[in-house]
Amino acid sequence: AASEAAQKRWTTSDFDIGKPLGRGKFGHVYLAREKRSDHIVALKVLFKAQLQQSQVEHQLRREVEIQSHLRHPNILRLYGYFYDQKRVYLILEYAVRGELYKELQKCKYFSERRAATYVASLARALIYCHGKHVIHRDIKPENLLIGAQGELKIADFGWSVHTFNRRRTMCGTLDYLPPEMVESVEHDASVDIWSLGILCYEFLYGVPPFEAREHSETYKRIVQVDLKFPPKPIVSSSAKDLISQMLVKESTQRLALHKLLEHPWIVQNADPSGLYRG
Numbered sequence: 001a002a003s004e005a006a007q008k009r010w011t012t013s014d015f016d017i018g019k020p021l022g023r024g025k026f027g028h029v030y031l032a033r034e035k036r037s038d039h040i041v042a043l044k045v046l047f048k049a050q051l052q053q054s055q056v057e058h059q060l061r062r063e064v065e066i067q068s069h070l071r072h073p074n075i076l077r078l079y080g081y082f083y084d085q086k087r088v089y090l091i092l093e094y095a096v097r098g099e100l101y102k103e104l105q106k107c108k109y110f111s112e113r114r115a116a117t118y119v120a121s122l123a124r125a126l127i128y129c130h131g132k133h134v135i136h137r138d139i140k141p142e143n144l145l146i147g148a149q150g151e152l153k154i155a156d157f158g159w160s161v162h163t164f165n166r167r168r169t170m171c172g173t174l175d176y177l178p179p180e181m182v183e184s185v186e187h188d189a190s191v192d193i194w195s196l197g198i199l200c201y202e203f204l205y206g207v208p209p210f211e212a213r214e215h216s217e218t219y220k221r222i223v224q225v226d227l228k229f230p231p232k233p234i235v236s237s238s239a240k241d242l243i244s245q246m247l248v249k250e251s252t253q254r255l256a257l258h259k260l261l262e263h264p265w266i267v268q269n270a271d272p273s274g275l276y277r278g
């Protein structure tokens with residue numbers, strides 16, 4: 001059925017369109033039900049006028065192609081797309097419990113068990129992607145959604161397309177870029193390990209490690225790996241040890257993802273199911 005979804009010529013009349021789920025920067029997202037299957041999806045509507053038409057078609061096809069080979073509980077599915085005169089519609093897996101960063105804002109920071117559970121499931125998703133030679137699924141809080149059972153979903157909003165360069169900073173946050181990207185040298189899968197380290201820090205402290213008022217300041221702190229652990233909230237030395245092994249300037253020296261899953265902090269804190277049930 002999913003492969004059929006990738007090929008079928010969809011139209012809006014195939015869907016009952018429900019409530020708006022939110023306004024992304026490039027268009028609205030609606031809850032929708034595919035009429036024949038009763039399958040609930042998220043339908044993202046983008047205005048062609050806002051997309052540089054030529055590249056998008058090929059990029060969308062490429063994205064759907066990549067996604068049709070990616071099947072992982074922690075990677076949000078893009079089932080397919082279609083377009084009409086003025087709009088492009090993306091047919092997406094619906095993440096029932098919405099945005100992770102809203103959760104993080106609400107709780108200020110997560111418990112070590114919750115943080116470790118999320119980090120472990122993201123590490124497994126990234127190991128899966130790297131195994132399929134897909135890197136850089138943009139793991140920052142804005143791109144993470146939560147499924148019905150509390151599982152994390154990496155929703156890659158395809159920003160690489162919008163920025164039309166591989167910088168991938170959504171709304172200008174540099175915070176998640178590793179030194180080699182900030183210094184815009186070639187990067188590889190170890191980029192994702194750096195970003196996961198940033199994310200782990202932000203889960204535990206509520207702010208990313210190199211945050212600063214000015215971009216230039218953030219840039220400097222990243223390239224110097226100016227990593228500091230504030231006294232509050234209290235975080236275990238085991239967690240700090242893991243973060244320190246991921247936020248290493250030399251990309252080849254960063255802790256490998258499969259090693260991360262064996263780290264004591266992950267082994268002792270992550271729920272093996274990847275579900276954080278509170």
Ligand SMILES: CC(C)n1nc(-c2ccc(NC(=O)/C=C/C(=O)c3ccc(F)c(C(F)(F)F)c3)cc2)c2c(N)ncnc21
Nearest residue numbers: 021022029042056059060063092093094095155157158161
């Ligand atoms: C509002 C709320 C928070 N919300 N938002 C979502 C949501 C999840 C994922 C996406 N994904 C994308 O946009 C992906 C875009 C592309 O891969 C892409 C690739 C190539 C292109 F040319 C392009 C193109 F745009 F340039 F065409 C795009 C979008 C919205 C969501 C959800 N699924 N479930 C519940 N709530 C949800």
